[in-house]
Amino acid sequence: MAAVLLVSPAMKTGYLIDMDGVIYRENQLIPGAADFVDALLATGTPFLFLTNNSAPTPEDLSVRLKRLGIHGLCARHFYTSAMNTADFLTETHPACTVFVIGEGGLLAALHERKIANDGIDPSYVVVGEGAATTERLTKAHEHIERGARLLATNPDNWCPMGSEKTRPGAGAIAAFLEASTGRRAYYLGKPNGYMFHRARRKLTEFSLAEPDAVIMIGDTMETDIRGAIEAGMYAFLVLSGSTHLEGVGEYVYQPTRILHSVADIAEEVRSGKPSDRMNSPGFNGAATNGHRQGDRHQTDHPHHAKARPRPAMTK
Numbered sequence: 421m422a423a424v425l426l427v428s429p430a431m432k433t434g435y436l437i438d439m440d441g442v443i444y445r446e447n448q449l450i451p452g453a454a455d456f457v458d459a460l461l462a463t464g465t466p467f468l469f470l471t472n473n474s475a476p477t478p479e480d481l482s483v484r485l486k487r488l489g490i491h492g493l494c495a496r497h498f499y500t501s502a503m504n505t506a507d508f509l510t511e512t513h514p515a516c517t518v519f520v521i522g523e524g525g526l527l528a529a530l531h532e533r534k535i536a537n538d539g540i541d542p543s544y545v546v547v548g549e550g551a552a553t554t555e556r557l558t559k560a561h562e563h564i565e566r567g568a569r570l571l572a573t574n575p576d577n578w579c580p581m582g583s584e585k586t587r588p589g590a591g592a593i594a595a596f597l598e599a600s601t602g603r604r605a606y607y608l609g610k611p612n613g614y615m616f617h618r619a620r621r622k623l624t625e626f627s628l629a630e631p632d633a634v635i636m637i638g639d640t641m642e643t644d645i646r647g648a649i650e651a652g653m654y655a656f657l658v659l660s661g662s663t664h665l666e667g668v669g670e671y672v673y674q675p676t677r678i679l680h681s682v683a684d685i686a687e688e689v690r691s692g693k694p695s696d697r698m699n700s701p702g703f704n705g706a707a708t709n710g711h712r713q714g715d716r717h718q719t720d721h722p723h724h725a726k727a728r729p730r731p732a733m734t735k
């Protein structure tokens with residue numbers, strides 16, 4: 421199913437690593453994840469954790485991993501969809517102002533880029549995870565009706581809270597505003613190429629050289645694997661998160677390799693030699709967590725809704 425990736429020992433490889441389902445799940449470290457991160461740190465391999473969760477700051481994430489037992493990380497090892505949104509606005513519209521529905525990670529990222537909050541006439545309504553009250557949604561709706569553009573940090577309709585529990589994601593909040601205003605949101609975060617493009621640039625800055633190869637490791641086909649393939653990177657799927665092996669064949673795009681978990685490649689990172697644990701045939705029906713039905717991301721399904729005409733401006 422998946423092609424064998426040949427990595428020569430001389431190749432300088434950089435890693436982009438998803439977190440939920442790859443490093444931890446339900447506040448439990450995935451076995452072997454700490455050893456994998458140790459191998460990356462010990463070999464000086466450039467890497468970046470890449471998450472669509474726009475709520476935490478990179479500092480929050482580094483503390484979270486420390487509490488779970490992964491040491492030696494700092495804020496610069498993390499790149500979130502909130503940081504990607506701030507980068508996008510700084511690059512495409514530096515003087516813009518924003519009305520934000522989101523939490524600390526998003527507010528901090530925008531603040532760091534000196535993007536001003538504007539409750540009167542914002543250029544953008546920016547939607548991230550959490551903080552959606554009826555009052556904020558009504559305000560956002562009004563701003564969009566008056567011409568503000570709708571931007572979401574990521575397309576996730578829901579985010580896992582455990583094997584049974586989920587919470588609404590930025591995609592669902594943006595969908596609410598799409599329905600109420602008839603306008604389409606633009607979704608940053610994985611699988612948007614801008615997320616991968618900026619992450620690759622960050623990897624290059626850290627390693628002071630362009631990596632010969634960039635490998636994205638993730639557990640979700642629609643975001644991690646799709647985005648990596650479209651950005652011209654290698655895509656390693658791990659089965660320690662949300663994807664069942666049986667479902668992989670249904671996708672048009674396919675991972676470069678399929679692994680049980682990141683534990684499969686720790687040795688390979690240390691030695692620089694391809695491991696014989698690649699495409700592990702021994703999955704033998706490994707237990708995977710429950711599969712939730714329905715489109716996970718707001719960008720997964722074609723949208724046929726026609727924009728309704730906007731009301732005439734009165735001011």
Ligand SMILES: [Mg+2]
Pocket residue numbers: 438439440441442638639640661
């Ligand atoms: Mg994940």
